[in-house]
Amino acid sequence: MKKPSSAPKRPLGTPSHEIRIIGGLWKRTKLRVADKPGLRPTPDRVRETLFNWLGQDLTGWRCMDVFAGTGVLGFEAASRGAIDVLLCEQDPGLVLQLKAVQAKLTATMCRIERGDGLSALKRVPAGSLQLVLLDPPFESTFFESALKAAAQAIGPTGVVYLEAPKPWSGEELAPLGLQVHRNGKAGAVHFHLLAKAGAPAG
Numbered sequence: 001m002k003k004p005s006s007a008p009k010r011p012l013g014t015p016s017h018e019i020r021i022i023g024g025l026w027k028r029t030k031l032r033v034a035d036k037p038g039l040r041p042t043p044d045r046v047r048e049t050l051f052n053w054l055g056q057d058l059t060g061w062r063c064m065d066v067f068a069g070t071g072v073l074g075f076e077a078a079s080r081g082a083i084d085v086l087l088c089e090q091d092p093g094l095v096l097q098l099k100a101v102q103a104k105l106t107a108t109m110c111r112i113e114r115g116d117g118l119s120a121l122k123r124v125p126a127g128s129l130q131l132v133l134l135d136p137p138f139e140s141t142f143f144e145s146a147l148k149a150a151a152q153a154i155g156p157t158g159v160v161y162l163e164a165p166k167p168w169s170g171e172e173l174a175p176l177g178l179q180v181h182r183n184g185k186a187g188a189v190h191f192h193l194l195a196k197a198g199a200p201a202g
Helices: 044-054 072-079 090-103 119-121 143-153 170-176
Strands: 017-019 028-035 061-067 086-091 110-114 129-133 156-166 178-186 187-196
Touching: 028 090, 044 072, 044 119, 044 156, 044 178, 044 187, 061 072, 061 119, 072 086, 072 090, 072 110, 086 090, 086 119, 090 110, 119 143, 129 143, 143 170, 143 178, 143 187, 170 178
Parallel strands: 061 086, 061 129, 086 110, 129 156
Antiparallel strands: 017 028, 156 187, 178 187
Protein backbone atom coordinates (compact mmCIF):
# COMPACT_ATOMS: atom_id res chain seq x y z
CA MET A 1 0.00 0.00 0.00
CA LYS A 2 1.18 3.53 -0.67
CA LYS A 3 2.33 5.71 2.20
CA PRO A 4 1.59 9.46 2.32
CA SER A 5 4.45 11.52 0.96
CA SER A 6 5.30 15.19 0.95
CA ALA A 7 7.24 14.79 -2.30
CA PRO A 8 5.76 16.40 -5.43
CA LYS A 9 3.38 14.05 -7.20
CA ARG A 10 4.01 12.94 -10.77
CA PRO A 11 1.38 13.78 -13.36
CA LEU A 12 -1.28 11.08 -13.38
CA GLY A 13 -0.31 8.18 -15.59
CA THR A 14 3.43 8.84 -15.76
CA PRO A 15 5.73 5.87 -15.05
CA SER A 16 6.86 5.81 -11.42
CA HIS A 17 8.88 2.59 -11.24
CA GLU A 18 9.36 -0.81 -12.77
CA ILE A 19 8.56 -4.38 -11.88
CA ARG A 20 10.02 -7.50 -13.42
CA ILE A 21 8.79 -10.84 -14.68
CA ILE A 22 10.48 -13.34 -12.39
CA GLY A 23 10.39 -16.62 -14.31
CA GLY A 24 9.97 -18.39 -17.61
CA LEU A 25 10.54 -17.19 -21.16
CA TRP A 26 10.72 -13.49 -20.27
CA LYS A 27 12.55 -13.84 -16.95
CA ARG A 28 14.00 -10.52 -15.67
CA THR A 29 12.08 -8.48 -18.28
CA LYS A 30 11.06 -5.17 -16.72
CA LEU A 31 7.58 -3.66 -17.02
CA ARG A 32 6.93 0.01 -16.36
CA VAL A 33 4.32 0.86 -13.72
CA ALA A 34 2.17 3.98 -14.07
CA ASP A 35 1.43 6.13 -11.02
CA LYS A 36 -2.32 5.62 -10.81
CA PRO A 37 -4.56 5.56 -7.74
CA GLY A 38 -5.25 2.04 -6.48
CA LEU A 39 -2.74 0.37 -8.81
CA ARG A 40 -0.99 -2.32 -6.73
CA PRO A 41 1.34 -4.53 -8.78
CA THR A 42 1.72 -7.92 -7.10
CA PRO A 43 5.16 -7.91 -5.41
CA ASP A 44 7.93 -10.19 -6.67
CA ARG A 45 7.95 -12.37 -3.56
CA VAL A 46 4.19 -12.91 -3.68
CA ARG A 47 4.34 -13.88 -7.36
CA GLU A 48 7.24 -16.20 -6.60
CA THR A 49 5.13 -17.88 -3.92
CA LEU A 50 2.13 -18.14 -6.25
CA PHE A 51 4.08 -19.82 -9.04
CA ASN A 52 5.79 -22.13 -6.56
CA TRP A 53 2.30 -23.20 -5.54
CA LEU A 54 1.29 -23.65 -9.19
CA GLY A 55 4.39 -25.69 -10.02
CA GLN A 56 6.21 -23.15 -12.28
CA ASP A 57 5.29 -24.79 -15.61
CA LEU A 58 1.92 -23.67 -16.98
CA THR A 59 2.37 -25.24 -20.41
CA GLY A 60 -0.98 -25.52 -22.18
CA TRP A 61 -2.96 -23.57 -19.59
CA ARG A 62 -5.74 -21.14 -20.46
CA CYS A 63 -5.84 -18.17 -18.10
CA MET A 64 -7.62 -14.89 -17.48
CA ASP A 65 -6.24 -11.83 -15.68
CA VAL A 66 -9.57 -10.22 -14.82
CA PHE A 67 -8.39 -6.86 -13.42
CA ALA A 68 -5.08 -6.71 -15.25
CA GLY A 69 -3.65 -3.32 -14.22
CA THR A 70 0.05 -3.64 -15.08
CA GLY A 71 -0.61 -7.11 -16.49
CA VAL A 72 2.28 -8.60 -14.55
CA LEU A 73 0.26 -11.62 -13.37
CA GLY A 74 -1.04 -12.43 -16.85
CA PHE A 75 2.32 -11.91 -18.55
CA GLU A 76 4.00 -14.02 -15.85
CA ALA A 77 1.58 -16.87 -16.64
CA ALA A 78 2.30 -16.53 -20.36
CA SER A 79 6.04 -16.47 -19.67
CA ARG A 80 5.66 -19.85 -17.98
CA GLY A 81 3.92 -21.57 -20.87
CA ALA A 82 0.22 -20.62 -20.80
CA ILE A 83 -1.11 -20.83 -24.36
CA ASP A 84 -3.99 -18.36 -24.00
CA VAL A 85 -4.07 -15.44 -21.56
CA LEU A 86 -6.86 -12.85 -21.64
CA LEU A 87 -5.97 -9.59 -19.85
CA CYS A 88 -8.92 -7.27 -19.13
CA GLU A 89 -8.56 -3.65 -18.08
CA GLN A 90 -10.90 -0.65 -18.10
CA ASP A 91 -8.42 2.20 -17.88
CA PRO A 92 -7.52 3.32 -21.44
CA GLY A 93 -3.99 4.42 -20.45
CA LEU A 94 -3.26 1.04 -18.87
CA VAL A 95 -4.70 -0.74 -21.90
CA LEU A 96 -2.24 1.11 -24.13
CA GLN A 97 0.57 0.13 -21.76
CA LEU A 98 -0.53 -3.52 -21.83
CA LYS A 99 -0.54 -3.50 -25.62
CA ALA A 100 2.93 -1.96 -25.66
CA VAL A 101 4.22 -4.74 -23.40
CA GLN A 102 2.50 -7.35 -25.53
CA ALA A 103 4.24 -5.95 -28.63
CA LYS A 104 7.62 -5.73 -26.85
CA LEU A 105 7.40 -9.38 -25.79
CA THR A 106 5.79 -10.57 -29.05
CA ALA A 107 3.29 -12.21 -26.70
CA THR A 108 0.99 -13.73 -29.29
CA MET A 109 -0.61 -15.96 -26.66
CA CYS A 110 -1.91 -12.87 -24.83
CA ARG A 111 -5.08 -10.99 -25.68
CA ILE A 112 -5.78 -7.50 -24.35
CA GLU A 113 -9.40 -6.48 -23.88
CA ARG A 114 -10.52 -3.04 -22.78
CA GLY A 115 -13.65 -3.20 -20.65
CA ASP A 116 -15.26 -4.62 -17.53
CA GLY A 117 -13.28 -7.68 -16.49
CA LEU A 118 -16.09 -9.08 -14.36
CA SER A 119 -18.54 -8.99 -17.29
CA ALA A 120 -15.95 -10.68 -19.48
CA LEU A 121 -15.38 -13.36 -16.83
CA LYS A 122 -19.10 -14.09 -16.68
CA ARG A 123 -19.06 -14.71 -20.45
CA VAL A 124 -16.30 -17.32 -20.27
CA PRO A 125 -17.56 -20.83 -21.14
CA ALA A 126 -17.99 -22.91 -17.99
CA GLY A 127 -14.98 -25.04 -17.10
CA SER A 128 -12.78 -23.65 -19.88
CA LEU A 129 -9.94 -22.11 -17.81
CA GLN A 130 -7.14 -23.58 -15.72
CA LEU A 131 -6.34 -20.31 -13.90
CA VAL A 132 -8.28 -17.15 -13.06
CA LEU A 133 -6.29 -14.24 -11.61
CA LEU A 134 -8.31 -11.89 -9.40
CA ASP A 135 -6.67 -8.73 -8.08
CA PRO A 136 -9.58 -6.24 -7.95
CA PRO A 137 -9.48 -2.76 -6.44
CA PHE A 138 -9.60 -3.27 -2.69
CA GLU A 139 -12.43 -0.75 -2.28
CA SER A 140 -14.63 -2.63 -4.77
CA THR A 141 -17.86 -4.34 -3.77
CA PHE A 142 -17.81 -7.19 -6.29
CA PHE A 143 -15.47 -9.70 -4.69
CA GLU A 144 -18.29 -12.23 -4.23
CA SER A 145 -19.52 -11.83 -7.81
CA ALA A 146 -16.01 -12.23 -9.18
CA LEU A 147 -15.31 -15.31 -7.08
CA LYS A 148 -18.59 -16.95 -8.08
CA ALA A 149 -17.93 -16.27 -11.77
CA ALA A 150 -14.37 -17.57 -11.42
CA ALA A 151 -15.62 -20.79 -9.84
CA GLN A 152 -17.81 -21.35 -12.90
CA ALA A 153 -15.02 -20.52 -15.35
CA ILE A 154 -12.42 -23.01 -14.08
CA GLY A 155 -12.42 -26.72 -14.78
CA PRO A 156 -12.43 -29.45 -12.10
CA THR A 157 -8.69 -29.09 -11.51
CA GLY A 158 -8.55 -25.34 -12.17
CA VAL A 159 -7.55 -22.73 -9.59
CA VAL A 160 -8.31 -19.12 -8.72
CA TYR A 161 -5.71 -16.69 -7.40
CA LEU A 162 -7.17 -13.93 -5.21
CA GLU A 163 -5.65 -10.83 -3.64
CA ALA A 164 -7.82 -9.09 -1.05
CA PRO A 165 -7.64 -6.71 1.91
CA LYS A 166 -8.78 -9.51 4.24
CA PRO A 167 -8.49 -13.29 4.45
CA TRP A 168 -11.34 -15.27 2.92
CA SER A 169 -12.46 -18.27 4.96
CA GLY A 170 -13.74 -21.62 3.80
CA GLU A 171 -17.15 -20.75 5.23
CA GLU A 172 -17.36 -17.62 3.07
CA LEU A 173 -16.10 -19.35 -0.06
CA ALA A 174 -18.18 -22.54 0.04
CA PRO A 175 -21.44 -20.86 -1.11
CA LEU A 176 -19.51 -19.39 -4.03
CA GLY A 177 -18.26 -22.83 -5.12
CA LEU A 178 -14.67 -22.51 -3.91
CA GLN A 179 -12.38 -23.66 -1.12
CA VAL A 180 -9.02 -22.48 0.22
CA HIS A 181 -6.04 -24.47 -1.08
CA ARG A 182 -3.20 -22.17 0.05
CA ASN A 183 -3.02 -18.67 1.49
CA GLY A 184 -0.55 -16.11 2.77
CA LYS A 185 -0.09 -12.49 3.77
CA ALA A 186 2.34 -9.78 2.64
CA GLY A 187 1.90 -6.44 4.38
CA ALA A 188 -1.74 -5.45 4.07
CA VAL A 189 -2.37 -7.89 1.22
CA HIS A 190 -3.92 -11.32 1.78
CA PHE A 191 -3.35 -13.71 -1.11
CA HIS A 192 -5.10 -17.01 -1.72
CA LEU A 193 -5.00 -19.97 -4.06
CA LEU A 194 -8.52 -21.37 -4.33
CA ALA A 195 -9.83 -24.60 -5.80
CA LYS A 196 -13.33 -25.76 -6.68
CA ALA A 197 -15.35 -26.76 -3.64
CA GLY A 198 -14.96 -30.49 -3.10
CA ALA A 199 -11.76 -30.76 -5.17
CA PRO A 200 -9.15 -33.07 -3.62
CA ALA A 201 -6.21 -31.38 -1.92
CA GLY A 202 -2.85 -31.63 -3.65
